[in-house]
Amino acid sequence: MSELANLTTMEVDALTDVEGGLNLTDGHARLDLTPQQSAVVARIPEMFVEATRRPFPSIELAAHTAFLRAIGQHTAPIGTGRILSCYSSTLATDIVARALPVGTTVAVLHPTFDNIADLFVTRGLKLVPLSEEALLAQDWPGPPVGAIVITHPNNPTGLVTPEGHLRSLAEHATRHGQIVIIDASFRGQVPDAQYDTYAVLDAAGTDWITIEDTGKLWPTHELKIGLLAYSERTRLPIERAFSESLLAASPVVLQLVEALALDWVDGGRERASALVERNRAVVRAALDTVGLRLADPHSQISVARVALPEDGPDSSLLYKELLARGVHVLPCAPFHWADPQSGLRFIRISLARPYATVEAAARTLAAAYRELSPAA
Amino acid sequence: MSELANLTTMEVDALTDVEGGLNLTDGHARLDLTPQQSAVVARIPEMFVEATRRPFPSIELAAHTAFLRAIGQHTAPIGTGRILSCYSSTLATDIVARALPVGTTVAVLHPTFDNIADLFVTRGLKLVPLSEEALLAQDWPGPPVGAIVITHPNNPTGLVTPEGHLRSLAEHATRHGQIVIIDASFRGQVPDAQYDTYAVLDAAGTDWITIEDTGKLWPTHELKIGLLAYSERTRLPIERAFSESLLAASPVVLQLVEALALDWVDGGRERASALVERNRAVVRAALDTVGLRLADPHSQISVARVALPEDGPDSSLLYKELLARGVHVLPCAPFHWADPQSGLRFIRISLARPYATVEAAARTLAAAYRELSPAA
Numbered sequence: 001m002s003e004l005a006n007l008t009t010m011e012v013d014a015l016t017d018v019e020g021g022l023n024l025t026d027g028h029a030r031l032d033l034t035p036q037q038s039a040v041v042a043r044i045p046e047m048f049v050e051a052t053r054r055p056f057p058s059i060e061l062a063a064h065t066a067f068l069r070a071i072g073q074h075t076a077p078i079g080t081g082r083i084l085s086c087y088s089s090t091l092a093t094d095i096v097a098r099a100l101p102v103g104t105t106v107a108v109l110h111p112t113f114d115n116i117a118d119l120f121v122t123r124g125l126k127l128v129p130l131s132e133e134a135l136l137a138q139d140w141p142g143p144p145v146g147a148i149v150i151t152h153p154n155n156p157t158g159l160v161t162p163e164g165h166l167r168s169l170a171e172h173a174t175r176h177g178q179i180v181i182i183d184a185s186f187r188g189q190v191p192d193a194q195y196d197t198y199a200v201l202d203a204a205g206t207d208w209i210t211i212e213d214t215g216k217l218w219p220t221h222e223l224k225i226g227l228l229a230y231s232e233r234t235r236l237p238i239e240r241a242f243s244e245s246l247l248a249a250s251p252v253v254l255q256l257v258e259a260l261a262l263d264w265v266d267g268g269r270e271r272a273s274a275l276v277e278r279n280r281a282v283v284r285a286a287l288d289t290v291g292l293r294l295a296d297p298h299s300q301i302s303v304a305r306v307a308l309p310e311d312g313p314d315s316s317l318l319y320k321e322l323l324a325r326g327v328h329v330l331p332c333a334p335f336h337w338a339d340p341q342s343g344l345r346f347i348r349i350s351l352a353r354p355y356a357t358v359e360a361a362a363r364t365l366a367a368a369y370r371e372l373s374p375a376a
Numbered sequence: 377m378s379e380l381a382n383l384t385t386m387e388v389d390a391l392t393d394v395e396g397g398l399n400l401t402d403g404h405a406r407l408d409l410t411p412q413q414s415a416v417v418a419r420i421p422e423m424f425v426e427a428t429r430r431p432f433p434s435i436e437l438a439a440h441t442a443f444l445r446a447i448g449q450h451t452a453p454i455g456t457g458r459i460l461s462c463y464s465s466t467l468a469t470d471i472v473a474r475a476l477p478v479g480t481t482v483a484v485l486h487p488t489f490d491n492i493a494d495l496f497v498t499r500g501l502k503l504v505p506l507s508e509e510a511l512l513a514q515d516w517p518g519p520p521v522g523a524i525v526i527t528h529p530n531n532p533t534g535l536v537t538p539e540g541h542l543r544s545l546a547e548h549a550t551r552h553g554q555i556v557i558i559d560a561s562f563r564g565q566v567p568d569a570q571y572d573t574y575a576v577l578d579a580a581g582t583d584w585i586t587i588e589d590t591g592k593l594w595p596t597h598e599l600k601i602g603l604l605a606y607s608e609r610t611r612l613p614i615e616r617a618f619s620e621s622l623l624a625a626s627p628v629v630l631q632l633v634e635a636l637a638l639d640w641v642d643g644g645r646e647r648a649s650a651l652v653e654r655n656r657a658v659v660r661a662a663l664d665t666v667g668l669r670l671a672d673p674h675s676q677i678s679v680a681r682v683a684l685p686e687d688g689p690d691s692s693l694l695y696k697e698l699l700a701r702g703v704h705v706l707p708c709a710p711f712h713w714a715d716p717q718s719g720l721r722f723i724r725i726s727l728a729r730p731y732a733t734v735e736a737a738a739r740t741l742a743a744a745y746r747e748l749s750p751a752a
Binding site for chain 2: 006008009011012015016018020026028030032033038041042044045048051052055056057081087088090091094098115118119122219220221222223239240242243244245246247248249250251252253
């Protein structure tokens with residue numbers, strides 16, 4: 001796996017394309033700031049002063065409280081010391097990977113962003129796929145699987161794990177002494193995913209770890225926080241692994257997160273969602289003109305998969321044609337980390353971009369597909 | 377090693393001390409902003425707008441250019457793609473640790489901040505110490521050592537590797553096919569360390585990796601960049617390891633770094649240095665009153681070691697007594713990662729703090745020592 005390009009290397013190529021081009025690769029929020037978000041950003045210099053005057057624990061507590069309330073996680077262990085603020089959700093994931101005993105067999109949702117699988121394999125863990133179909137059928141893996149990772153909502157499909165399904169997984173894991181790990185990086189965008197997963201896991205007596213992320217929600221140019229929360233039962237050396245990676249997140253960024261979370265519950269979510277849905281609609285309309293469709297029509301996250309029919313060009317062909325036309329997207333094979341072939345009929349495009357960017361890219365996509373398609 | 381508290385866990389304890397207390401543990405810059413730095417911080421909202429308008433590669437290039445010129449590194453590989461911007465120097469170190477082949481024997485300067493050793497051991501590398509005495513005697517290790525890590529200037533001692541010594545090391549490493557790794561995180565503070573180490577290494581034909589850091593220079597509340605630069609000869613999978621860790625540093629932070637670097641060469645270094653040296657003087661004066669002294673009187677970095685005589689309390693005793701008095705410092709045993717006993721007669725205090733904090737802590741240190749000392 002480590003010899004092939006991963007999704008992030010394609011995203012880096014897009015970001016560093018000196019010829020410009022339209023970058024619809026990464027899922028990081030790159031929308032224009034709303035007026036309300038701009039007003040928050042204007043206060044950053046004050047946040048610098050505040051970071052000097054106010055103790056770090058107080059700043060961190062306020063950020064955790066505002067953010068976790070804004071996304072419905074009312075029983076998250078705020079104030080207990082069991083929520084660690086990291087530079088990013090990727091770093092939080094790596095800390096979890098390091099804290100798990102080497103050799104542990106981990107079931108990971110499939111498909112999902114390849115970075116989780118990469119980080120886990122690099123840390124010496126053994127992976128087995130847990131398909132979305134198995135999740136929906138509540139067909140949970142038993143031993144030797146020691147930990148089960150779900151992405152909720154899933155990236156790239158947008159699949160939300162329903163509350164009853166999570167309860168079933170939690171009870172199964174408790175029975176078998178397994179750890180449940182939730183990557184909830186896209187949760188903030190999706191109300192259906194905002195039932196209190198901490199309450200569900202605790203009610204079942206489960207040993208759990210949850211990763212939250214602010215980086216997919218707000219266009220703050222990588223000023224973001226990944227939260228790593230864990231249950232009272234967790235006995236893994238998480239704090240030790242954290243201390244190897246960082247001392248602390250930025251108290252300026254924590255204040256930014258607090259302020260944007262307060263805006264989020266005050267209409268900010270609806271404003272951001274309107275921008276993303278407008279972008280999804282323009283993509284859908286462009287696809288319609290060439291007989292293509294969104295693979296996950298009900299997805300509410302800020303990335304979308306385009307389904308490519310079996311009798312047309314596959315995603316690697318379309319990816320190259322789009323590159324030649326200056327549009328960067330992601331072919332989906334790497335999301336299918338255990339079976340790349342099964343991802344060949346999908347490409348992923350990010351919707352968290354200015355409207356003009358998405359519109360131009362969607363038109364180019366349709367034109368490229370038309371040219372490559374045998375039916376043309 | 378991994379079962380004991382590391383230095384960062386002590387720093388986390390200090391940072392999250394809910395009873396307040398004086399935190400002189402970590403080496404992160406926590407000085408008050410100078411008026412010039414405040415003027416830069418006031419422009420952060422504009423940097424947000426600029427980050428949307430301007431391509432990332434252009435922003436990154438400007439930051440690399442300004443920062444590396446400000447610290448004398450004129451032949452660093454700016455614009456070649458061989459300088460990666462990371463969230464922190466710690467993350468850059470971990471990326472290097474991951475890219476080195478598992479099982480490689482690495483010689484690491486001793487003593488030095490324990491995080492380097494911890495990260496390398498965690499990634500499956502074998503460590504051997506390279507003492508400061510051996511460095512000064514140009515007594516370089518041969519095979520099976522495959523990589524040699526020096527911290528320049530060293531933390532906590534402030535030792536600068538002289539240019540001739542680095543040349544000798546570079547030539548030795550080239551002869552033996554070894555990689556030279558320089559952690560230059562504190563370089564920006566020390567003019568003597570700002571000779572062009574890239575030129576020295578390249579002239580000797582050495583395979584090298586260099587880590588630079590903005591986090592020790594400017595009190596920007598963890599808005600910082602760790603740079604990971606590598607030589608044209610380097611064949612390690614560094615880009616792959618980078619892509620597992622992050623997509624990109626923040627273009628806002630990169631602009632902040634550029635602006636602060638321009639201030640640094642325009643009197644900013646002298647202004648910051650004056651604050652640190654005033655703090656070093658007040659510590660020296662307080663130590664004098666109880667017959668203690670600085671272990672490294674010529675050090676120019678923003679941390680200082682206090683030497684404890686053999687007939688008095690050792691650093692673990694003094695550390696505990698200071699904790700009881702609400703002052704957080706670092707006992708030096710963990711810096712001596714290969715032989716903790718040899719660090720027992722030193723404690724480290726950070727000078728990158730407001731004057732009132734350092735003065736109060738220095739007085740408390742003297743009082744605590746007087747009480748514990750048998751001669752009292």
